[in-house]
Amino acid sequence: xxxxxxxxxxxxKNRLLRLxxxxxxxxxxxxxxxxxxxxPVLTIIFELFEGPGESWxxxxxNLLAQYVSNSVYLLIVCSILVLLFGVTTSWLVSRYEFPFRxxxxxxxILPLAIPSYxxxxxxxxxxxxxxxxxxxxxxxxxxxxxxxxxxxxxxAFVLSISLFPYVYVSxxxxxxxxxxNLLEAxxxxxxxxxxxxxxxILPLAxxxxxxxxxxxxxEVLNDYGAxxxxxxxxxxxxxxxxxxxLEEPETAIYLSALLLVLVFALILFExxxxxxxxxxxxxxxxxxxxxxxxxxxxxxxxxxIVITPVLFxxxxxxxxxxxxxxxxxxxxxxxxxxxxxxxTFGIAFLTATVTVVLATLxxxxxxxxxxxxxxxxxxxxVLGYAIPGAVVAIGVMIxxxxxxxxxxxxxxxxxxxxxxxxxxxxxxxxxxxYAVRFLAVAYNPIESTTLKVSNSIPDASxxxxxxxxxxxxxxxxxxxxxxxxxxxILVFVDVLKELPLTLILKxxxxxxxxxxxxxxxxxxxxxxxxxxxxxxxxxAAIPVIFLNKLLVRK
Amino acid sequence: MKNIVLVLLVxxxxxxxxxxxxxxxxxxxxxxxxxxDQELFKLFEEKTGIKVNVINASADELIQKMSLEGRNSPxxxxxxxxxxxxxxxxxxxxxxxxxxxxxxSIVPAHLKDKDNQWFAVTKRARVIAYAKDRVNPEELxxxxxxTDEKWHNKxxxxxxxxxxxxxxLASIIANHGEEYAKEWVAGIVKNMARTPRGNDRDQVKxxxxxxxxxxxxxxxxxxxxxxxxNPEEVQVTQSIGLFFPNxxxxxxxxxxxxxxxxxxxxxxxxxxxxxxFLVSEEAQSVxxxxxxxxxxxxxxxxxxxxKRWGDxxxxxxxxxxxxxxxxxxxxxxxxxxxx
Numbered sequence: 001x002x003x004x005x006x007x008x009x010x011x012x013k014n015r016l017l018r019l020x021x022x023x024x025x026x027x028x029x030x031x032x033x034x035x036x037x038x039x040p041v042l043t044i045i046f047e048l049f050e051g052p053g054e055s056w057x058x059x060x061x062n063l064l065a066q067y068v069s070n071s072v073y074l075l076i077v078c079s080i081l082v083l084l085f086g087v088t089t090s091w092l093v094s095r096y097e098f099p100f101r102x103x104x105x106x107x108x109i110l111p112l113a114i115p116s117y118x119x120x121x122x123x124x125x126x127x128x129x130x131x132x133x134x135x136x137x138x139x140x141x142x143x144x145x146x147x148x149x150x151x152x153x154x155x156a157f158v159l160s161i162s163l164f165p166y167v168y169v170s171x172x173x174x175x176x177x178x179x180x181n182l183l184e185a186x187x188x189x190x191x192x193x194x195x196x197x198x199x200x201i202l203p204l205a206x207x208x209x210x211x212x213x214x215x216x217x218x219e220v221l222n223d224y225g226a227x228x229x230x231x232x233x234x235x236x237x238x239x240x241x242x243x244x245x246l247e248e249p250e251t252a253i254y255l256s257a258l259l260l261v262l263v264f265a266l267i268l269f270e271x272x273x274x275x276x277x278x279x280x281x282x283x284x285x286x287x288x289x290x291x292x293x294x295x296x297x298x299x300x301x302x303x304x305i306v307i308t309p310v311l312f313x314x315x316x317x318x319x320x321x322x323x324x325x326x327x328x329x330x331x332x333x334x335x336x337x338x339x340x341x342x343x344t345f346g347i348a349f350l351t352a353t354v355t356v357v358l359a360t361l362x363x364x365x366x367x368x369x370x371x372x373x374x375x376x377x378x379x380x381x382v383l384g385y386a387i388p389g390a391v392v393a394i395g396v397m398i399x400x401x402x403x404x405x406x407x408x409x410x411x412x413x414x415x416x417x418x419x420x421x422x423x424x425x426x427x428x429x430x431x432x433x434y435a436v437r438f439l440a441v442a443y444n445p446i447e448s449t450t451l452k453v454s455n456s457i458p459d460a461s462x463x464x465x466x467x468x469x470x471x472x473x474x475x476x477x478x479x480x481x482x483x484x485x486x487x488x489i490l491v492f493v494d495v496l497k498e499l500p501l502t503l504i505l506k507x508x509x510x511x512x513x514x515x516x517x518x519x520x521x522x523x524x525x526x527x528x529x530x531x532x533x534x535x536x537x538x539x540a541a542i543p544v545i546f547l548n549k550l551l552v553r554k
Numbered sequence: 555m556k557n558i559v560l561v562l563l564v565x566x567x568x569x570x571x572x573x574x575x576x577x578x579x580x581x582x583x584x585x586x587x588x589x590x591d592q593e594l595f596k597l598f599e600e601k602t603g604i605k606v607n608v609i610n611a612s613a614d615e616l617i618q619k620m621s622l623e624g625r626n627s628p629x630x631x632x633x634x635x636x637x638x639x640x641x642x643x644x645x646x647x648x649x650x651x652x653x654x655x656x657x658x659s660i661v662p663a664h665l666k667d668k669d670n671q672w673f674a675v676t677k678r679a680r681v682i683a684y685a686k687d688r689v690n691p692e693e694l695x696x697x698x699x700x701t702d703e704k705w706h707n708k709x710x711x712x713x714x715x716x717x718x719x720x721x722x723l724a725s726i727i728a729n730h731g732e733e734y735a736k737e738w739v740a741g742i743v744k745n746m747a748r749t750p751r752g753n754d755r756d757q758v759k760x761x762x763x764x765x766x767x768x769x770x771x772x773x774x775x776x777x778x779x780x781x782x783x784n785p786e787e788v789q790v791t792q793s794i795g796l797f798f799p800n801x802x803x804x805x806x807x808x809x810x811x812x813x814x815x816x817x818x819x820x821x822x823x824x825x826x827x828x829x830x831f832l833v834s835e836e837a838q839s840v841x842x843x844x845x846x847x848x849x850x851x852x853x854x855x856x857x858x859x860x861k862r863w864g865d866x867x868x869x870x871x872x873x874x875x876x877x878x879x880x881x882x883x884x885x886x887x888x889x890x891x892x893x
Contacts, residue, residue, distance in 0.1 A: 054887070062888040128756065129763035139875050146763075150751045185787035231713050231751030231893055232655040241715055243885045244614035249644060327783045390615070397622050408626070421626060502621060503611040508581065508628075511610075519610060524753045527784055 019371060026369035026468075030378055037381045040395025041437050047398075048257050050140045054250030056428065059238070059255075066237045067255075069222060070263070074156050078220050079213060081160035086167030087209060090307050094175035097291045098299040104306050106548035109165045111313030115497040115514060115541035116162040117225025118533045121526045122317035123149050123158055124230065125324070132320055152229045158230075159220050161313040165220075167212035170448075171484075173551055175201070180290060202398035210270055211444055218265060218385050218440075221259060224500060225518070234387050235259045256391045256520050256533075258390040263386040275361045318537065324530035332520075344512040347427070348495040348539075351434040358435055359442035359487060364476075368468050382440035386458045389437060389501035396505065398432040400424050414502055430505045437501060438494050442487035448461065449483030450476070482546070482550055484511065489547040493540045513539070561690035578606045580824040583620065584633035585613040587790050588843040593655045601831070603650040606823050614641040615651070619646045620816065629816040630825040633675075633823035636717045638724065640672040640728075641814045641877020649814040650822075656830040660851055660886075665810060673816035674873070677831045679866065680722055680740040680807045683769045683776065685761050691841060696800045697722065697807065700768065701741025709742065711767035713750040714887035716807060718772055723886060725807050726775055729876045738891035742816065750893050755779055755787070772809075776860050777846025798866040805869040809876070 010190045031402050092098075126132040127147045134144045148154070179201055186196040227234045229308075233241075235255060243252035294302075359381075365380035386394055400423045407422050423429050452477060461471040477484075499514045506515065520529035575629045579599075584591065587610045593607040609616070613634035620627050632649065634640050644651050649671040656667075657673050664675035693704075700709060712719065727735040730857055747766035757769035760777060773796070798806045812830060815825040816887070831837055838851040846859055 055881075058885055058888065101609075124752065124756075128782075129759040129765075130790055135786070228715065229752065231749060233893065237715070240614075241884070243618075243721065244612075245717075245880070247881055296849040324784075330854065331783070394618065394622075397619070401622055405626070412853075420573065421623075421628070424623070425628065443870065500615075504615045506608055506609070506611075515610070522612070523587065524755050527782070 002416070005460075006133065013545070019311055022370040024369060027371050027374050029365040029470065030369050030374050031357060032376050033244070033365065033380050035434055037358070037362075037439055038383060039399055040365065040378075040392055040433070041387065043381045043395045044256065044391060046251075047250065047253050049382065050250050052254040053242075053246070053251040055242060055246045055248050055251050056254065058246075059242060059251065063233065063238060063241075066233050067235050070152060070232055071234045073152060074220050074232075075186050075266075077153065077156035078160045078163070078216065081165050082164045082213060082216050083209070085164035085169055085313075086212065086522045087202075087205075088477065089306050089309060090172035090175055091201075092302050094172055094179065094251050095292060096299070096302055097293045098302045098306075100303065100307075104310065105304075106545045107310045107314065108168050108306070109544045110310070110541055111162050112165040113537045113544050114162055114314070114317060115225075115329055115499070115536065116159055116219070116223055117229065117499075117521075117537075118517065119162040119313070119317045119320070120155070120226035120229055121521060123154070124317065124318040126320045126524060132323065152230075152232050155165065155226060155230045155232050158226055159223060160216075161309060163219050164215045164309060164313065167209060169547075169551065170208045170212035170445075172207055176551070178204070179377055183290070188416070208448075211448065213426060214267065214270070215385075215441065216337075218263060221263065221386070222388050224390075225521075236264070239388055239391065245388075253391065253394075256387055259388075260383075260386055275336050310459045311420070318534070319539075320327040321530040321534050324527040325534055326526045328489065329531055334529050335529070336421045337535070339510055340516060341539060342514060343540055344496060344514075344536075345512065347430070347510070347512060348492045350427075351431050351438070351495045352492040355430055355491045356484055356488045357433045357440045359439055359446050360484060362439075363443065363447055364468075364472060376450045378522055382443050383438040385438065385439075385440035389498060390504060392437045393433055393501045393504035396429060396436060400432070425507050427507055430502070430507065430510075433501055433505050434491075434495055434498065439490045441494055443492045445487045445490065446480060446483045449480040450504075453479045484548050486547055489543045489550075492543050496536050496540045560597055560658050561685040563602075575653045578603060578824070579607060580821055580828055581607045581609070581628045582631045582633065582828075583609050583611075583616040583629045583816075584631075585611070585616065585635050585713055586633055587771075588845055590840050594832070594840055597837070597840070598828060598831050602824075602827060604821075604827070606828075606846050613643075616838065617643050617648065621646050623741055625818045626698065627816060628817040628820060629867045630821045631813055631828055632816055633811065635811045636721055636809050636863075636876075637672075637674070637812060637873035638717060638721055638877040638880045640667070640814055641874050642813060642880075644671045645877070647818055647826060650819070652815050652826055652829065654826055654830060657833060660833045662850070662870075665850055666812075667714045667814070667874055668872065672812045672831065673829060674810035674850050675838075676811045676841045676845070677808050677850055677868070678718075678772050678774045678847055679798065680718055680770065680772055680812070681776075682796050682799050683758050683771050684797055685764070685767050685792055686795045688764075688767050688889070691795055691797050694768075694799065696803055697726070697770070697799075697802075698738065698769075701738055701745065705768060707745065707746040707747050708767040709770075710747050710760045711742070711750055711759055711769070711770045712753060713885070714892040716753075718754075719770075720880055720883045720887070721809050721876045722770070722807050723883035724876045725804075725869065726877040727882055728875040729804055732886070734885055735883070736890065737890055739886050743892050745866045752859060758794055759787075759790055762793050773848075773863065774846050777857075781846070796863055798863075800869065802865055803843050804871070805867045808868045810850070810873060812873075827868075 029225055089108050093101055093108070110195045127149050129146070135146065137144050147155070182200055182204065183196060186200055222236060224236045224240060227237050235258070239252045239255045241248050242255060362378055362381050367374050369375065404421045404424050458471050458475050461475055462468070497514055499518055502512055506512070517529040517532035517536065520526070520532070572844060595608065598604065599606055616632060617639065620629050620632065632643055644667060651670045653670065661673045666672065684694065705809040714720065723735060723739065726738055730859055754771040754775040757771055760766055760774065761769045774790065776796060779787045782788055791829055795881055800806050815822060815829065819825050833851055838854040841847050842849040842854050842856045842860065846857065848860065849856065
């Protein structure tokens with residue numbers, strides 16, 4: 001007995017000693033960044049202990065089943081559609097040579113440039129009575145056959161068609177860089193193209209597919225605008241309903257927590273699925289995939305498959321928007337619009353920079369620190385993406401306001417004067433909230449490129465007495481630069497499209513294109529929303545095209 | 555290096571600070587984002603020299619923001635597009651009572667808060683839009699009568715998440731009690747031609763296309779459609795008639811845009827001046843002529859569109875009641891399966 005006790009004490013002491021030995025400033029920096037990012041999330045979780053409001057019973061009885069079934073339905077249908085659109089196209093453009101392949105490669109990313117609620121408006125408008133479809137059919141003297149898109153499946157379609165590029169991008173990066181040796185080996189063993197794809201390539205591409213898919217599914221869970229307009233009740237519309245219509249923020253927070261559980265369940269399920277599989281690829285400099293040329297007929301067939309999602313995800317909604325823009329531009333477009341675009345661009349640029357720096361800092365400080373649990377903790381940084389923008393905004397407001405009150409007291413006691421808010425209501429708070437929300441978007445591409453860099457070179461550098469920072473800039477940075485840039489662009493585009501968080505936290509006199517588009521749309525002037533929407537699309541399209549160049553460049 | 559320069563450039567773009575909170579300024583938190591309002595802000599600036607700062611967001615978010623900001627909130631004036639949310643702002647202790655002779659003389663009693671914490675600035679009526687070729691308007695009478703069996707599968711209306719539906723049900727609760735309201739919801743749900751979706755404009759289009767015969771909609775949106783830049787929409791409105799219900803009973807249900815002075819307004823004087831300006835004939839005619847809303851100041855001439863619709867008797871129930879019954883209304887909607 002005594003021995004055992006001694007052992008225990010010894011082991012705790014031992015552990016503490018080890019902790020002390022292993023801790024370095026990187027542990028502290030990791031902890032700091034994680035806390036900074038997790039603070040709003042923790043605030044929300046802390047609010048949970050207040051319990052739900054009295055309407056909770058009502059929600060459980062009358063609404064929860066609907067929320068769960070609709071959200072799960074969307075998750076499943078969107079997963080299937082996104083796989084179909086994203087993986088098929090990325091494989092075809094990576095593996096085959098066909099007309100317009102180069103153009104289609106970047107066109108396939110463009111649906112990302114359109115906020116999904118705007119795609120929803122465009123489709124609803126196109127298929128509406130007196131909408132474009134009817135006009136076209138009338139022009140050809142056809143009977144009007146109405147396609148009803150404002151339902152659950154329509155919503156899943158709209159979300160998938162505007163979000164599938166996340167899967168396309170991550171999967172294609174894998175196909176381009178990793179698939180060649182697999183294909184070669186498979187061919188040498190005499191396995192056919194079809195079987196190689198399904199038995200070898202697809203299973204190995206799973207981490208890449210899943211990485212894109214998780215982003216898509218979180219966006220799906222987060223969507224408010226499209227679901228609200230289509231009349232589909234989901235968790236997120238439920239959050240808004242209990243917060244605003246039932247006037248119970250605490251119930252809304254409770255629902256968000258449930259949503260969070262759903263997201264964790266998704267992530268854990270995926271982890272469990274691949275628990276025994278190890279993915280590794282020792283060769284960092286693999287050869288580019290070798291493209292196959294096929295018969296003209298097959299090429300045409302492939303072309304048709306690949307262009308379909310581009311058509312539905314980009315050209316049709318954009319055409320609808322352009323039509324509306326032509327009808328309304330005289331009342332909407334003016335000089336202030338250009339300033340608005342510039343401002344939006346600036347905010348997105350600033351946010352993307354901050355977020356990428358934070359994500360890189362988090363990844364590398366976690367790597368350089370030597371305490372195991374802090375390494376795991378660093379993954380907490382990506383939580384913000386799972387929480388609806390409006391809830392993140394509240395999570396940011398509560399602590400920043402508390403800090404502000406304290407700062408104002410300090411200021412008052414020193415100078416005797418009072419001052420306004422120092423952080424709250426400034427660009428700082430807004431950018432902070434964006435960073436919390438979008439850290440996951442930056443984290444994933446940077447992390448995946450970092451994982452590909454083998455540790456031996458940086459280790460060698462450090463053995464030779466070069467510091468962490470210098471090693472990073474001399475060795476790791478050039479290797480992960482593409483990952484950082486794609487992270488930058490993804491965050492940039494996301495900020496351009498972001499709505500609920502911006503609405504709550506934007507400073508006086510600051511406005512964004514998304515907010516302007518929403519103002520029109522919420523006033524049922526969807527047509528007038530076309531011009532700001534087109535501005536968002538074109539501002540976002542430029543970096544998106546650039547992103548493609550980056551991914552393709554050797 | 556190039557990147558650093560770029561970042562600096564961008565940063566310098568945003569060196570604007572939050573300095574505009576005190577002095578000769580007015581900070582407005584508003585749900586309204588119409589050209590008419592921009593025009594009025596400008597007009598107010600020109601007349602008084604007071605600089606107007608605006609935050610646009612949904613009223614719900616603004617209320618949340620104000621209550622988190624507490625006594626340090628820079629907000630002077632809160633403007634919403636429905637009475638329910640003004641009432642909520644009041645019960646959350648975010649507004650203050652205002653005594654102003656001008657406001658008292660112009661704003662009718664039922665269009666303002668009992669304790670003078672908020673005042674209506676414009677009105678919108680909720681009406682029945684019917685298909686001219688299929689419905690004889692003499693068959694129509696009240697919102698209550700829409701539960702009649704003869705309208706089975708004939709009615710289109712938007713989701714219960716919409717505040718105008720919530721306010722309509724709140725008025726029915728206030729007029730007839732909860733039991734009746736519950737039956738009314740059940741009756742309407744039974745008569746729906748489709749599950750609720752889309753906005754008010756979509757309901758009108760559905761009637762024009764024959765998906766239903768009747769739609770419950772807001773006059774404001776009909777005004778927008780009649781004057782739309784899309785010829786298809788204008789055409790839609792030509793097959794639609796407007797019926798102002800409940801003329802023989804309570805009067806047609808109305809909702810308002812309204813404004814209140816924030817409890818901790820740093821520029822209270824300016825805020826009162828602004829409210830008085832909003833109900834002045836000058837400002838009211840801007841609303842009435844450009845935004846298809848009814849003015850609350852009766853001395854003001856209205857636009858051609860409103861004239862064409864004609865006069866109607868409005869429900870003079872105090873609009874605070876809409877706010878008091880809003881939550882109950884939402885619960886009744888959910889229980890009755892009105893999506």
